[in-house]
Amino acid sequence: MPKLNMVQAINLALREEMQRDKNVVILGEDVGRDGGVFRVTEGLLEEFGAERVIDTPLAESVIAGSAIGMALYGLKPIAEIQFMGFIYPAIDQIFSHAARVRSRSRGRFTCPIVVRAPYGAGIKAPELHSESTEALFCHMPGVKVVVPSSPYNAKGLLISSIRDPDPVIFLESTRLYRLIKEEVPEGEYAIPLGKARVVQEGKDITVISWGSMLHRSLQAVGGFDAEVIDLMTLNPFDEETIFKSVKKTGRVMIVHEASKTGGFGAEISATIAEDEILYLKAPIIRVTGYDVVMPLPKLEDYYIPTVERIRKGIEEAMKY
Amino acid sequence: MPKLNMVQAINLALREEMQRDKNVVILGEDVGRDGGVFRVTEGLLEEFGAERVIDTPLAESVIAGSAIGMALYGLKPIAEIQFMGFIYPAIDQIFSHAARVRSRSRGRFTCPIVVRAPYGAGIKAPELHSESTEALFCHMPGVKVVVPSSPYNAKGLLISSIRDPDPVIFLESTRLYRLIKEEVPEGEYAIPLGKARVVQEGKDITVISWGSMLHRSLQAVGGFDAEVIDLMTLNPFDEETIFKSVKKTGRVMIVHEASKTGGFGAEISATIAEDEILYLKAPIIRVTGYDVVMPLPKLEDYYIPTVERIRKGIEEAMKY
Amino acid sequence: MPVRVIETIDIKRLDILDEKGNVDESLMPALSDIEIKGMYELLTLSRTFDHHALSLQREGRMGTYASIFGQEASQIGSALALEKSDWIFPSFREMGVYITMGYPLHMLFQYWGGDERGVKCPEGLNIFPVCVPVGTQTPHAAGAAMAAKYKGDKIAVACYFGDGGTSEGDFHESMNMAGVFKLPVVFICQNNQWAISVPRERQTASKTIAQKAAAYGFEGVQVDGNDIFAVYKATKEAVDKARRGDGPTFIECFTYRMSDHTTADDAARYRTKEEVDAWKAKDPILRLRLFMEKNGLWSEQYQKEVEEKAKTVVDEAIRTAEAIEHPEPKDMFTYTYEKLTPRQIKEMRDF
Amino acid sequence: MPVRVIETIDIKRLDILDEKGNVDESLMPALSDIEIKGMYELLTLSRTFDHHALSLQREGRMGTYASIFGQEASQIGSALALEKSDWIFPSFREMGVYITMGYPLHMLFQYWGGDERGVKCPEGLNIFPVCVPVGTQTPHAAGAAMAAKYKGDKIAVACYFGDGGTSEGDFHESMNMAGVFKLPVVFICQNNQWAISVPRERQTASKTIAQKAAAYGFEGVQVDGNDIFAVYKATKEAVDKARRGDGPTFIECFTYRMSDHTTADDAARYRTKEEVDAWKAKDPILRLRLFMEKNGLWSEQYQKEVEEKAKTVVDEAIRTAEAIEHPEPKDMFTYTYEKLTPRQIKEMRDF
């Protein structure tokens, strides 16, 4: 089996789904001739032509909005937003329409779009190229949010997202794009949305993370008997897997790169504090980015949760 | 002292602040000649002229964005978004700029704007006229979020918001606009941002709410020895007041109108679960809107947390 | 600056039927008497629908409603140029379009009564639900047109919005997209001179709205929006052009909102009675009646029949709408996603 | 459709200095020899800055950088028409504007090195920090202009963006706002023919970008963006008009991005060498040199001096920038709000 990095794995998923289903089309800035600024769509224009791999004008709202229109018409559009920091102009289309099409039309129209965006810090990029505001999209019923953490699950989750009958925000860690290679099978396999993955079993503490922070978490748990969960789908999220783990460990730490206040860690913590508090032996710890405007590259490394900060979080929980 | 409803109290705050400071200007759709669709800006055009009460074209992004430009230039603009459901096109300006101007320019430029918007359900209005997505704005460092629950605190909080040197999202419950009248003094008084208000003291449970849900919460607590907290400022929020209360009661319920997942109740709950868990006797209960697309008027009343649902939440917590 | 002219753009205006009921024969589209009578009947039906909707709202039997009074010719004239297989992206003030396309009237009352099921478009029609956030439907029109083009379907996409809607960023991005990809879209702006309290000249400084198309490299034309023949003709040409693969067209229907913005509005706060009165003479139905009278297509008797028929149809629709059972509270969960989420399943236990 | 023309819009183009260094005397702005030499020196300094920035990036001493190579005349010509009291809203590719306005060079290196302090605009200048999200600076320009107008300040606001930027909704909303309120803004579009990999003709279908102003009821003009005299003249007239209270102007500087989009880009993937080579002959610095040569303002010796001076200044700026101490981690908290929040105070304890 070939070893692929995440860029290649996503490219493969796109290619295979486009081969399988003529209704799958890609649109976005520089996705065609340039193959995407991260080369995620490389070669697709050549293979599928300009009608299916569409270089759009520089306008995020109509990228999302026209994807919605295509979906209404029966296509399965995959819209790329060049960086998550540029998704904000498209939020209105995502929130006011993509999320509501099915409900508004009582199912007559549906909106099976995928909005892909590179997210997160760690590649020393300019301002607004390092956002990780996934939590925003988790507060909009009608939208699903998926964040893969490895090439293998990126491919499987993307296939599921493309086939999903509802809108999916699919966030790809820029830092992970070329960091890890792993075996990624060719051909079809789908990892179901809404299911988390227990990456490592353990008895003392449940560490919940997703995307790029999963790796730092895995680095940090060494020496502890930690159960590590890769959430993968943030909305709707897999309460069951979390609850099962919490019942066993009685301790929880959530790690994410987004700033703390209102981050998705809050929802996980609150869900546990509401449903499983009696099993808890310790405070629910959140190790997150700080509540600050994301700094430029010189300070970026201080913003992102470090292995050391994550370890401290575990140690804190283990005091109880 | 005159008894005013919330529309009148906000109008008074605007008028007085405009009289006090020539740099305060208002802009938005229909804020001038029409006095705003809820009449919140009634009479201001006549008193202050079209250069200070500006009827803009129908374009939310430039309403927020030009307010930012005015603020950079030294004015204190108050932008009205006609309904919170129409703030989404302005989110990019609020998140990418208003929130970051101070940080980006290391304080050379600041962004003292207020973005006012009517929010919430309960007046049987058309689609997207009933949003309560305040949590979104609480996840963006650099932005403050204020939600008054009564005419008196609406005036005092608005004065503080206008004078605040940073961007403030100021959300006004459409349902409360004309529901309650209370004594509102003329002249200056400011209610500090970032401070919650203990509306009623109690020993058995802490009920935390804001805006329109505060009133339902107050109706629901009858018969319980509940401490009711009106959060007022959601970001940055008053941990101290909450912690003090939780230490006393050991039980917490949070009530908000927004849908549950990723609502601001999650942040409050998570904060308590992180810092005060040892004081808790019971699960932290959230009584909220459902995780659904906000329904049209026929089902609206089923969506909004009812007094009965809130009571059930308290009863649930009191079982422990 | 005495410099070279590198581009010249002419903005044209089309008028066919004047206020007295006279037509410019050279421009008159080929319409049979039956078709012309059909137009008149649709105009009357739409206005009757509108008046009844306003009454229902006043009586507390319906929610906030946006009247189409005065804009009937813009709506019916343009919709008549469309086929059922075409796709339509309305804003919130296009009841005349729905009615012309044969949308069940009772569902419109149901929708304005606050029930989503009213805009569950019946199979066989492709009308997207009422779009409340101004201008945000324009990208959908571009996208649907792109999809139709990709699929090789010879359809047109009609996108409706107001003068105010042209100020939104989405309008711009969609027009631009349509221009770049030569999409089969007809953008139909009902310039009714007001966006709530903001008059046309404070909405934009361009002399016409039609000229906005120049920014996107395709044709923009202004038509007398109270002249159903002109609206029909301009739309038909644009639709045919779209089907031929010759790209988008922008049509400014120059009309007037005779009512308050919605039932929640009081237009007397911001515009004069004189202005409104001046537009009464330009009424789209009146002038068609005068034309028909001159051409022997109208009589008092006919008028009575048309009015009675309209009233019967509308009354029946109201009865049907009001007899529909209240939606189930659980319905609010059902259409969030294709499948309920685990959390929703828990939440639904409240009902 | 044989109908009435109700509006005609002419789009003009201004050229003064051709590729051979000849000028159209009738159009030539009044510039002293010293001023012309000043232009040349700024062009050279900016290009020197740019080349050094690219080298630093390659050496890993600086982050991603957006080159201005080829666009110097558009930037310096327009900036020279501004006063220090004017307000400037750049995008991310306007180093020539910063340099012309007297912005400390070392701060520019500092910024591109990933340090916010580099765009803390010194007092006495009103240049808003580099704006990364495309088009989003345009509303700020409208707002600042509105504020200036309200305060009665006789200043102009210059707003820079690219051809790609004109596709964003914000551009549209801001242009419209400026038109409605007759704001003192000069919108300066550097049409460098590319938005990363998207060529101008796939960005928008309008024949010129200048004609987009027609949508907003004010003047748009195209100038040869590699002709510093034309850019200067057009901007000066627009700035004067703004100061007079006669409203906004849109200027399309027709130029070319000679470099990759940024140092993270590889333009060879999407455009031909032939296209780039064809633009070499149109170089803005070369043609000014030819003009100066013809007019006795240039010599080999002068060239050497100008180059050496530029190099010295740039080297010095790099030294200064690189000597600046690394920002404190705590700095990332300091400017979120005027005061730290209680939560931030806790978070800061990590440092």
Ligand SMILES: Cc1ncc(C[n+]2csc(CCOP(=O)(O)OP(=O)(O)O)c2C)c(N)n1
């Ligand atoms: C994005 C958005 N902003 C504000 C509103 C509130 N609103 C509803 S209709 C309207 C005016 C619309 O004017 P126009 O586009 O001319 O259409 P008309 O009402 O005249 O048919 C406004 C401001 C809205 N629905 N959506």
Ligand SMILES: Cc1ncc(C[n+]2csc(CCOP(=O)(O)OP(=O)(O)O)c2C)c(N)n1
């Ligand atoms: C809102 C937004 N979307 C996407 C990007 C990524 N991006 C940076 S520059 C650029 C192209 C800009 O083209 P143009 O406006 O012509 O300016 P130029 O780069 O040619 O100077 C893109 C797509 C961005 N910075 N902001």
Ligand SMILES: [Mg+2]
């Ligand atoms: Mg209108």
Ligand SMILES: [Mg+2]
């Ligand atoms: Mg460009």
